[in-house]
Amino acid sequence: MNQDRAARLHSFGRAMRDKYGEPVHKIALDAGFTCPNRDGTRGIGGCTFCNNASFSPNARRRTSLDEQLEAGRRATAGVSGARKFIAYFQAYTNTYERVEVLKALYDRALDTPGVIGLSVGTRPDCVADEVLDLLAAYRRAGHEVWLELGLQSAFDETLRRVNRGHGYAEYVATLRAARELNIPVCCHLIIGLPGEDEAHYHATLNAVLEEGVDGLKLHPLHVVKHTRLALDWKRGEYAALSLFEYVRIAADLIERIPWEVLLHRITATAPRDVLLAPDWCAGKWAAINGIENELARRGSWQGRRSRALALGGRHCA
């Protein structure tokens, strides 16, 4: 990472390096979960943009957790020399099981040499109290623990439109319960959802910051094969953001995100064999470099235009 970037963005990687004195890498995992928005429990068909193969490198490869962890450790260590890792339960809904099953999976990951913690991605309406207690216990035991909640938008109308199967209220309830137990929460937001514009993105960010949050992921909406969004896109009913638009919008948002809120991610990619649009989502660097350059051009940085975290922004210890 160049120094200029480090000075402008408070990335999750930077925060972990500062905390542990060396690089800490996330290993993305598919532990074989499904999703209640696909199997009929909450909905059928899933979110209109969702094809998990597009955002989880291990999705549906069906290798064992141990194999995935070992391969992730080897690949990461080979590139960066990292010796510390966070097991990132990424694919589908990683709290959608009985707590005993979850505990066995999480324990296995934490038993892997070098793994210092967990990051658990899930839906806001699928986190039972027992699961929060389990995550809080890991945290009390000294592990690095994050709960990653997919909100995407604070607008219920948008969430209905993309068939999320939950509303903003479920996010708030789970966020508050998690932070009450001192579990840090990373909120996922999507830029470019159908029917939304810049006013929506800023209003969603306002709502999230006013509730308080510990980390954020910003994600451009990309169109991937075998989704309902792909049909809309083919009919000309949805147009993806250009790289230029995304960079400008993301920079505007990042300027308003307080420095204390860690940026876990500022773009997203999809494999070329499933990506339909936009082309630039085949790789991450065009967006990352674009955002960094835009902030540099403005002489700006994360949080430059943020209000103080006074509005409910308690930060997890």
Ligand code: SF4
């Ligand atoms: S909640 Fe997540 S895994 Fe489930 S359908 Fe939506 S994006 Fe896909």
